[in-house]
Amino acid sequence: MIGIRVIKTAIAGLAAIYTAIYLGLEPALSAGLLAILGVEVTRMRGIRNVASRMMASVLGLFFASLIFTLFGFEIWSLSIFILIAFPILTRLKLKEGIVTSSVIVFHVFERQEVTMSLIGNEIMLLITGLGWATVLNMLYMPREDHKLKELRHQIEATFSTIFKELAQTLQNPRHVWNGEELLQAGDLIKQGLDRSSTYQENRLWRYETYWRTYFDMRSQQLESIQQMLTLIAFVYEKVPQGLLLADVLLKLTEEVKSDVYEGAVERELDELEERYRLMPLPQTREEFEVRAAVLQLCHELERYLSIAKRWKKRRKGKTSVA
Incomplete structure (x- = not known):
């Protein structure tokens, strides 16, 4: 062709x-x-x-x-x-x-x-x-809008799958996942960054940073997800705290596809941490280690959500995605 x-x-x-x-x-x-x-x-x-x-x-x-x-x-x-x-x-x-x-x-x-x-x-x-x-x-220069939107949808679908896999692992620590979506997300983000640069270089009269900002945000969030994967490896037993966090992650599988940042997952995460404080202390060393890993997962999930919030502030008058 x-x-x-x-x-x-x-x-x-x-x-x-x-x-x-x-x-x-x-x-x-x-x-x-x-x-x-x-x-x-x-x-x-x-x-x-x-x-x-x-x-x-x-x-x-x-x-x-x-x-x-x-x-x-x-x-x-x-x-x-x-x-x-x-x-x-x-x-x-x-x-x-x-x-x-x-x-x-x-x-x-x-x-x-x-x-x-x-x-x-x-x-x-x-x-x-x-x-x-x-x-x-x-x-004439070919427009990148359609491909950029397609990459956005693919990344969001991939992130959704990753959070679903994380939730299933918390529900069943023996769940096996090959991590293929993680590699796919990295490749899609790289394509998005390359295409957003081309998109910007073709817009001489209107300076717009939306797509570059979006893929930069997803790149930072992917790093946070990789840290979550490291932490979830320490959740080798099923605990109530992990099951509660799994429900939050399952909600995020849908919110990550939303065009706006609603903050519902963030609010549920805050409430979940309050519930953790009211629960009995660990009875064994193993339970302590697993619950500590779950708590660190919560903190890393907060960091993931905060990246989207910072991105939203940089785009005045517009909304963000989780």
Whole structure:
């Protein structure tokens, strides 16, 4: 299947070549090559790419003109150009423009002259090729909204399954779970972070951090869940406190899918800890260890919920999810 970037590259290259022919630029095919080099996957990256290539090419043209004027159009003069220009361009963080600069410099070398007419021709080739690349970069970029929403739903469903497994383990410590959903959640969050960066780079005029914030939040919550898994390993016996916490986790399996943060699980967790204080003290060392692990689980669950609350405060006027 042909991707949108390939289509944009083809259009930009073709348009640049025809424009160069119309303007009488030589060689016209170079404008197409420059356009191909300038097409990028996001608007912001495209702007940075084109700016870097343009600046690098102008600087490269300056160095080459100076070197060719001083040493003549000898093959070894190109080596001097590379030794001088490439480190400077790299130091100026214009490394992306080295190839574009080389294309322009080799044109000058091929013509065996340094004149204002030739320099003007090369500058116009740059403007034509990179200009069309910029037009296509700004004209259309695929929207990430649908995929981001899909990833959100998948993460929430995966988190729901994880909490269900945790609850079942508290209800039956012999319950076996392979932890597959934990790996899936990590992979989905990574995809979400990557796509949210692309989404942001395509929105030049409206700064929006919703998706980046959302996946950052889920990443922090996943770390909290991993800590819960470590703690639940110490719950090797069924105790009343664990059964009560399992009921709270089962409620969270639904609340985690909600579009708003209602705080119901947080309130139940507070009430549960109050009930723990009224219960009799442990009678054996084993019971003490298990109940201590359950209490630590409660504290870690509080941390998980507090992450969502902090996220909500960062998005004024909007609601959060658990």
